[in-house]
Amino acid sequence: MTKTGFVIANLFRKKTRTVLTLLSVIMAFLLFGLLQAVNVMFNAGTDFVGATRLITQSRVSFTQSLPLRQLPELEAVPGVEAVMYEQWFGGVWQENTQLIAFAVDPERLHKVYPEWTMPEDAWKKFAQTRTGMIAGRQVAKQFGWKVGEKLPIKSSIFPQKDGSKAWSFDLVGIYDGKDEEWQRQTSQIFINFAYFDEANQFGSGRAGIYVLKLGDPDKAKDVALTIDKKYENSTEETKTQTEKDWNAGFAKQMGDIGMLVRWILFAVFFTLLLVVGNTMAQSVRERIPELAVLKTLGFSDGSVLGFVLAEALLIVGAGGLIGLSLATGLGILVQKNAGAMLPISVDWRVWSAGLIAIAVVGTVVGLLPALRAQRLKIVDALAGR
Amino acid sequence: MSQTLAITGINLKSVPERWGPSLVIVIGLAGVVAVFTALLAMAEGFSSALQASGRTDAAIIMRGGSSAELNSAFDRDSALLIKDGPGIRRGADGKPEAAAELIVITELLKKGETQTGSNMTLRGVEPASFTLRPKLKIVEGRMFQSGLRELVVGRGVQRQFEGADVGKTLRMRGSEWTVVGVFEAGDATDSELWADAEVAQTTFTRRGYSSVLAALDGADAIDKLKAGLSADPRLNVDVQTQQAYFSGQTKQFRTMISILAGVVTIIMGLGAIFAALNTMYAAVSARAREIATLRAIGFGAMPVTVSVLIEALVLALVGGVIGALIAYVLFNNVSLSTLSANFTQVVFSFRITPMLLLRGLAIALLIGFVGALVPAFQSAYSYRKTWAIVAVPLVAALVALVGVVTGMSAAGLLRTVFMVIVVTAIHSVIWYFAAGALLNWAARGNGNSTFVRLVLSLLAVVPGIVLFGPLLMVAMFRVIWSREQRNLTRDPLLEMSKAL
Numbered sequence: 091m092t093k094t095g096f097v098i099a100n101l102f103r104k105k106t107r108t109v110l111t112l113l114s115v116i117m118a119f120l121l122f123g124l125l126q127a128v129n130v131m132f133n134a135g136t137d138f139v140g141a142t143r144l145i146t147q148s149r150v151s152f153t154q155s156l157p158l159r160q161l162p163e164l165e166a167v168p169g170v171e172a173v174m175y176e177q178w179f180g181g182v183w184q185e186n187t188q189l190i191a192f193a194v195d196p197e198r199l200h201k202v203y204p205e206w207t208m209p210e211d212a213w214k215k216f217a218q219t220r221t222g223m224i225a226g227r228q229v230a231k232q233f234g235w236k237v238g239e240k241l242p243i244k245s246s247i248f249p250q251k252d253g254s255k256a257w258s259f260d261l262v263g264i265y266d267g268k269d270e271e272w273q274r275q276t277s278q279i280f281i282n283f284a285y286f287d288e289a290n291q292f293g294s295g296r297a298g299i300y301v302l303k304l305g306d307p308d309k310a311k312d313v314a315l316t317i318d319k320k321y322e323n324s325t326e327e328t329k330t331q332t333e334k335d336w337n338a339g340f341a342k343q344m345g346d347i348g349m350l351v352r353w354i355l356f357a358v359f360f361t362l363l364l365v366v367g368n369t370m371a372q373s374v375r376e377r378i379p380e381l382a383v384l385k386t387l388g389f390s391d392g393s394v395l396g397f398v399l400a401e402a403l404l405i406v407g408a409g410g411l412i413g414l415s416l417a418t419g420l421g422i423l424v425q426k427n428a429g430a431m432l433p434i435s436v437d438w439r440v441w442s443a444g445l446i447a448i449a450v451v452g453t454v455v456g457l458l459p460a461l462r463a464q465r466l467k468i469v470d471a472l473a474g475r
Numbered sequence: 476m477s478q479t480l481a482i483t484g485i486n487l488k489s490v491p492e493r494w495g496p497s498l499v500i501v502i503g504l505a506g507v508v509a510v511f512t513a514l515l516a517m518a519e520g521f522s523s524a525l526q527a528s529g530r531t532d533a534a535i536i537m538r539g540g541s542s543a544e545l546n547s548a549f550d551r552d553s554a555l556l557i558k559d560g561p562g563i564r565r566g567a568d569g570k571p572e573a574a575a576e577l578i579v580i581t582e583l584l585k586k587g588e589t590q591t592g593s594n595m596t597l598r599g600v601e602p603a604s605f606t607l608r609p610k611l612k613i614v615e616g617r618m619f620q621s622g623l624r625e626l627v628v629g630r631g632v633q634r635q636f637e638g639a640d641v642g643k644t645l646r647m648r649g650s651e652w653t654v655v656g657v658f659e660a661g662d663a664t665d666s667e668l669w670a671d672a673e674v675a676q677t678t679f680t681r682r683g684y685s686s687v688l689a690a691l692d693g694a695d696a697i698d699k700l701k702a703g704l705s706a707d708p709r710l711n712v713d714v715q716t717q718q719a720y721f722s723g724q725t726k727q728f729r730t731m732i733s734i735l736a737g738v739v740t741i742i743m744g745l746g747a748i749f750a751a752l753n754t755m756y757a758a759v760s761a762r763a764r765e766i767a768t769l770r771a772i773g774f775g776a777m778p779v780t781v782s783v784l785i786e787a788l789v790l791a792l793v794g795g796v797i798g799a800l801i802a803y804v805l806f807n808n809v810s811l812s813t814l815s816a817n818f819t820q821v822v823f824s825f826r827i828t829p830m831l832l833l834r835g836l837a838i839a840l841l842i843g844f845v846g847a848l849v850p851a852f853q854s855a856y857s858y859r860k861t862w863a864i865v866a867v868p869l870v871a872a873l874v875a876l877v878g879v880v881t882g883m884s885a886a887g888l889l890r891t892v893f894m895v896i897v898v899t900a901i902h903s904v905i906w907y908f909a910a911g912a913l914l915n916w917a918a919r920g921n922g923n924s925t926f927v928r929l930v931l932s933l934l935a936v937v938p939g940i941v942l943f944g945p946l947l948m949v950a951m952f953r954v955i956w957s958r959e960q961r962n963l964t965r966d967p968l969l970e971m972s973k974a975l
Contacts, residue, residue: 110753117746121739150647151580151594153545154679180546247546253711255540292548323649325680329582331590339591354510354739361506361743365750368499372757 093393097400104373108405111369115409116416118362122355122447123417126440129351142307143202144314145336146300149327153178155296156326167316169309170302174198177286177298180247181279183233189243190229191279193286193298196222202303205268206276212237212263220285223259226276230264237261243279248290257289274435301333359451367455370402374459381463382471395464402456403449410448414441478778479785482769486786493761496754500787501794503747504842508798508835510743511880513806514736515834516825518729521813524823525725528662529718533607534563534697536687536704539711543724544578545819550683553710561703562696563689566606573689574603577672579679580819581647583636585812593812595632596667596819597647599675599684607688608660616641616656621671624678627656629665631822635812639668648678663721666812666822688717724815733882740880744842751846755787759854766854776855783851784844791843795836802835803827834879841876845869 101108146164148154155177164173174195181191196217199206208224216222223243225235235241242258249255259281267273287295304310314330321328331339374381381394414436421436490497536557537547549557554575563571577599582592598604602621605611619625626645633639644651652670659665676682691697701714715723759766766779810824848869852861878888 106756107753110749110756114746114749114753117742117749121742121746124738124742149582150679151582151592153580153594154648244540246540246542249538249540325648327649329592335590342591342593350514353513357506357510358743358746361503361746361750364502365499365746365753368495369753371495 093397097397097404100373100377100397100401101404107369107373111366111405112409112412114365115362115406116413118358119410119413119444119448120416120420121358121413123414123436123440123444124420125351125355125358126443127417127421127436130437130439142304143333144302144304144310144317144330145333146302146317146328146330147336148299149318149329152299155298156300156328158295158297160300160321160326160328161297163320164300164302164317167302167313167320169304169306169313171305172198172201172303174202174301174303175283175297175299176280176301177283177296178247179279179281179286180245182244182246189279190277191243191281193283194280195283196224196280199280202301205272206265207268208263208265212265215262216280216282219260219262220282221258221260222262222285223279223281224263224265225261225279227264227266227273228276229279230261235261235264237264248286248292250289251291253291302330359447363451363455366402366406366451367458370398370455370459371462373401374398374463378466378471381466382468385466385468386472391464394466395460398460398463399453399456402460403452406452406455407448410444410451414444478774479781482774482778482782483785486782487789490786490790493758496757497790499754500751500790500843500846501797503750504791504794504839505798505801507740507743507747507842508795508839509801509805511736511740511838512799512802512827512831512835513825514732514739515831516802516806516827517811518732518736519828519831520823520826521728521732521821522722522725523826524665524821525663525721525815526718528660528664529716529721531716531718532691533717534689534691534700534714535717535720536560536689536700536712536714537685539713541713543815544576544686545580547685548681548683549710549712553712554684554687556707556710557687557704557712558689560689560700562692562699564692564696571689572603572607573687574601574607575672575684575687576600576604577675577679577681577683578685579675579681581645581668583632583639583645585635586637588637593636594814594819595636597626597675598664598667598669599672600669601672604669604688607690608664610662611658611660611664613656614659616654619655619669619671622674623671624650624652624674625655626652626668626670627658628654628668629822630657630659631665631810631812632668633657634810635822650678663815663821666820691716728813728815737881740838741877744838744876744880747842748846751787751791751843752850755783755847755850758786759783759850763854770855779855780851783854784847787843787847787851788840791839791846792836794843795839798839799827799832799835803832834882837879838876841872841879845872845876848872 146156148156156175158175161173161175164170175198176192176194179189179191179193181189183189196213200213206226212224216224223241229235239261240258241261242256244255245257246255250257265276267276302313304313310332314332317330318328384394384397385391417440418436535544537544538549541547558571558573558575563573566572579597579599580594581597583595584591585593613627614630616627619627628639638645639654641654641657643654645654646652658669672684689700691700697714697716704710704712704714769779770776806825807827808824810822812820812822815821848865849861852865856864874888874892877883877891878885883891
C-alpha cells in the first residue's frame, strides 16, 4: 500500500464521520464562495476603470445639475481630450423596475467611452435618431429587447411637455463591453440628450454631470484641481474626481457591506476551524496505538506527522473544492435570475481566495493533531498512557 | 421519568470530561445565532427608524409617479392649491396645518473620511413643518432664523458627519451656512439638515417645492383629500399617508437583508447540523459500553435516548445564548448609515428585539434537535426502528427551522412545503420514466451487460439530481421573494414583536 493509499484508507475507516465533516466543510466553502463574490461585486467597478477619466459634478451633490455652458470651458482645459455629459433619467420599465438610464450626446459618449463596442452604423443611427436609445447587452437580454423595437419607458423624474411621464424610445443598438469585465457592466441604457432636453418640461440646458477623458492619466490631479479652482466661489461650484474614486464613493455610501461580509466570513471560518480541528484531534486520539505500531515498524516521526497533516488537507481540500464549485453553479443561477441587479459571479478572484483559505484552514486544523502524533513516545502509546 | 432524570444528570455532569466535542456544538451554534441576529437586527433598526417617522394622521403629497420626495417637484401655485385641499386639518388661526417642503441633496464628509462625500438631505421647511412633527425637539443651540443662511441638523448627522456641530459653517453653492442648532426626533429626520425653505429656494435656484406634508382631519380625510386633489385638473399628484410612504421606502432594503440573512443562516445552519451530528455520533459511540451497561441493569431504551437528546439541547441552548449575547454586546444600538430611496444617507442603529433573540434561540434549539435526533435513537434502537420513529419529527423540525429563519407564517410555510413536495414528485416521475426509457433502449440489443445498465442509469439519474437541486432552490427563493414583495406595509414579525 502506497502512502497516499494509506491516507485515503484512513479517511474511510469511519465513513459517517468523514462524510459529515466533509459536508460541513462543503457548506462553509459554499458560503465563502458566495460571500466573497458579493464582496468582489461591491469592490468591482473600481478596479478596472483606471484613471483616464474624470467626473465633474456639482459640489453640492451629483443630483444638482451643472449648466451646459460649462461644456466649452471644460473642453478648453489643457489635458482634457474629450468631454461628455450625462443626465440621470430615472427610467422605470413596466410597473416598478428601476433602470440605469442616462441622457447623453451619442457622439460624445462614443468618444469618451471607447470601451463600449457597437457597429459604427449603430452609433451613427443613435446620433441621427432623435428618439433613439441604446442598451447594454445584459439589460437587453434581461428584458428581451430587440433592436428596432419601440420601448415604453417611464421616468420617475422628468415629465414631458404635456405633463405625461410615459416616454417611448426606439432601440437602435445594443452595445457590448470590450472585455469580460466591461461586459458585466453593460446594464446601462443611453438615450439621446437633444431629444430629452427639448421634450421634457424642465428642459433648461442643464447637463447633469460631466465625464472628461484625459490624454495623460498622470495629470488627473492637476486637471481636477484646475477645474475646481476655476469655479470656486461661483454659484456652480464643481467637484472633480477620478472615475474610480467616484464609483468607490458610491459603493461606500451603500454602507459598509464589505465589513459585514468579512464579519460573517470570520464567524463561518472560526466555526469551521473548530469542527474540523476537533474531528482530526479525535481521530488521532482513537488511533494512538496504531500510530505507535507504525513507529515501531520504522516509520519516522516526520512521516507520521505527514500522514495526519495529509489527512486534514485532503478532507478540507475535497470539501473546499466541492463547496466552491457549488458556489460557482449557484452564482450562475442567481445571475440568470436576478440579472443586472445582482451581478455576482464566482470568478478566478473568488477561487484564488478560496484556494488560499483551503491551504490555511487545512494546515491549521491538521497541525496540532499532527504534532501530537509526531511527538508520541512508542512505549507510552502502546501502554495506553 | 426518574430513569430519564438520572441518566440525564450523569450525562450533563460528564460534559466537562468531553469538553472538546461539546464545544463544537456550542461554538457552532453561537456563530449561527450571532450572524442571524445581527443581520436581522440591522433590518429591524432600519425599518424602525423610518417607520417611527410615519404618522397615519398625516399625508404626504408628491407629484404623480414620483416614488420618492427627491424625484418630486411642483411650483408655488400648486403648493398653495394642495394646502387648500379638502380633508386637511385647520389650525386655531384657521389656516391649514400643512407645510410645503423642498428637498436638496448636499454632501458631507463622514467622520474620519477625507475625500468621499456622503449624500445628505437638506430640507427647506416652513414653520408648520415643526408643528407637524411634534416629537422633534431642539436639544442644543437654537432654531434658525427665517431669511438667514442658518441650519439646524439632526442628531444622527451631528454624530456621524464632519463639521455639523453648533457654530461651524458649511459651504454650499458659494455661500456659507452656519449650524445654529441640533434637533432630535427619534426617526428618519435625525439624518437631515433643516433650513428655511425660502432661503433654500434662492440658494439652489429652485422655484418650487418637492412635497407637501399635511395634517389629516379625521379618519376618512385621506380619501377626501385624494378625491379632491385628483379632481383638480391643474394638479397631478400622488397622495398617501406618511406611514405608507415610509414603509414603501424600507421595502427594498428589508427585502435585501432578509434574503441575505436567510441564505447565510440556512447554509451556516446546515453546516452546524452536520457538525452537531458528528459530535453526537462521537459522543454516543464513545459511550457505547456505558449505554450497554445501563440497558443491561434495567434502564429502558427511551430514557437513554431522551437523555442524549436533552444533553444536545442543553449544549445548543448554551451556544444560542452565547451567540445572542455576542450579537447583543457587539451590535445593539451601534449606529450605521446607508442610502435610502432618496439617494441620501439614513442613519440608524442595530436593534435587537426580544423577538429576534427568541428566534435566534429557537434556531439553536432546532438545529441541536435535528443534529441529535438520529444519533440519540441509534444509541438504543435498531437502525430500522430509529428511522421509523424519527422521520416525522425530523422533517417537522427542518420545516420549522426554515420557518423561523425566513420568518414565514405557518400558512406560507405549509404552502411552500406543499410546493416542494409537488415539485419533487413531478421531477421524480419524469426522471424515473426517463431512466426507464434509457434502460429499455439499452436493453433492446443483446449487449445489455450489467456495466452498461449501470452507466446508463447513472446517466439518467445524475442530470436529474443536478437539475433538481437548483430548481428546488429557485422555487423556494421565488416563494420567499414574492412573499416579501407582497408584504409592503404589514410585517408579521414586526406586529408580533409589538404584541410581545
